[in-house]
Structure formats: C-alpha cells, structure tokens
Amino acid sequence: MGQDATLPIHGEMTMLYRTLYSRNVFAELDRLARDMQQALDLTPAIRGRGPGAFPALNVGTTPRSVEVYGFAPGIDPATLDVQIEKGVLTVAGERRAEAPPSDGKATTHARERFDGRFRRVVNLPDDINPEAVQARYRDGLLHISVPRREPAKPHRVTIQ
C-alpha cells in the first residue's frame, strides 16, 4: 500500500492507524463487514436492517394484505409483543439463553445464537386495517397478516 504514490494521504493514515492499533481481529472484521455493507447499500433505512437483526423479517404484499414473516425461533409466544400504531408494526420480546449446567464444568464451544431483548419495526402502507390483524406462531416462525381496507384494483376512468 505504501508504495502507491497516488494513494490519498488520509487513506494511508487510516491504513497505518488500523495496522498499529487494531488489537482485536474480530472487531476489525466486523468493522470491515459494516464498511462493505455501507458501500453496497447507499441508502439504509433509518431504523437499521440487514444480517444480524433478530428476528429476521420478510415482508410481502398482495392486493388484499401485507404479510410479515418473522424468523423468531425459541420464544414463548405468550411473551411476544406485536403492536400496530400509526401505521407502524412493532415486534418485540426477549429471548433468554439457556443457563449452562451449574456444576461449572461446562465448556462453551460456540455461542452464535441471539439472546436478549429485541424490537423490530415495519412501516405499513396507509390502507391497512389494524383491527383485523392476525398473528400466528408456529415452528419458530411468526406470521402476521395485516389486511388492507380495499383491494387496490385499478379502476377505469370514463372519458366524457
């Protein structure tokens, strides 16, 4: 890198800074992943999104409804909090990690699964009917179906 004379000086400084002061290779990789994500996704939503968010969400629309799928395994459905307020759907709750055996002799080899509190937010279109929302939880998949007030059918305008 230092041999490239056309490299802007601040770029070189950044490289130097990172080489000298990055103690934690994992934090560095994490930052690299975020940098790349920002470089690829120029207009991220203000509430954030992307890999790592829990639960992962898929949203689809039909003329009659908005379908939200939340991939939220291992949660007691009674503790899931699903709300619609001012056209914003919120899914919130908590997933607790199972306590390791108490004898203190257990070794954790991998801990990749999410634990803690979560909250995810979806903006809904204007024509939804929040009174008739249905939510189901099966096999760790939360399916929320929000009906729309009337099918957005195109209607022909007669010219007089």
Added chain:
Amino acid sequence: MTDTQTPAREPQAGHAEPALTPPVDVIEDAGGITLRADLPGVPRDRLCLEVEGDTLTIEGEIAIEPPEGMDPTHVEVDRARFHRAFSLSKELDTAQVKAELVHGVLTLRIPKAAHAQPRRVAVRVD
C-alpha cells in the same frame, strides 16, 4: 466437534441451491455435548439429521405457503433451506444422539461413549 466447510458428500439432486447456515450454541460437559441450532420455520417432517462416519449433518426446509400473488417487498431470509455439518470426535457416541425440535430450535444431545467419560483416578499415597 468442528465445523466442516466441505460437505461430506455431493448435494442431492434438487438440493444444489445455496443454503442458510443456522446459528448454533455448542456446550460440552462431562457427559457429552449439547448443540442448539436455530431453524425457524422448519417443521419436524422437513428436518433431516444424519450421522455418516464422523460427520453430523443438519438439514431443514422452511415451510412457508405465502398467499397467491404475493409480491416480496423486503427480504432478509432469501433461501428456504438450512444446512450445516459438523465433524464429531471419536469419543462421542453417535448411536445415542437425542434430538428435540421445539419452536424452531433443534436441541441435540450427543453423549460421550462410556469409556470416554471422565473417571476420577484415586491417588494413593504410600
């Protein structure tokens, strides 16, 4: 138990598309290993667990039946299949694996073979 990057065998026909890697917790105690994997949307009949040689393979398919004509507007889960393989070490008793799938979380208990369980060695002082 280590993650195997290369599949133990060729993917089956129709299963060639890329798969999601489920996040796991792996905890070892004196009696064996407990593995938990997140497989949201995978019903029991779409889960396939296999031990072949020293490779444990977890495969699952997400069962979603979206309404007809649904237009996906925001997609974070873009594949319908989970796949992950682990190589098991010799002292694990693969014949005694217990599996449980609750709310999309798979819990596997792989005990250590009886001869591999820790034994306290009495130290004699003469």
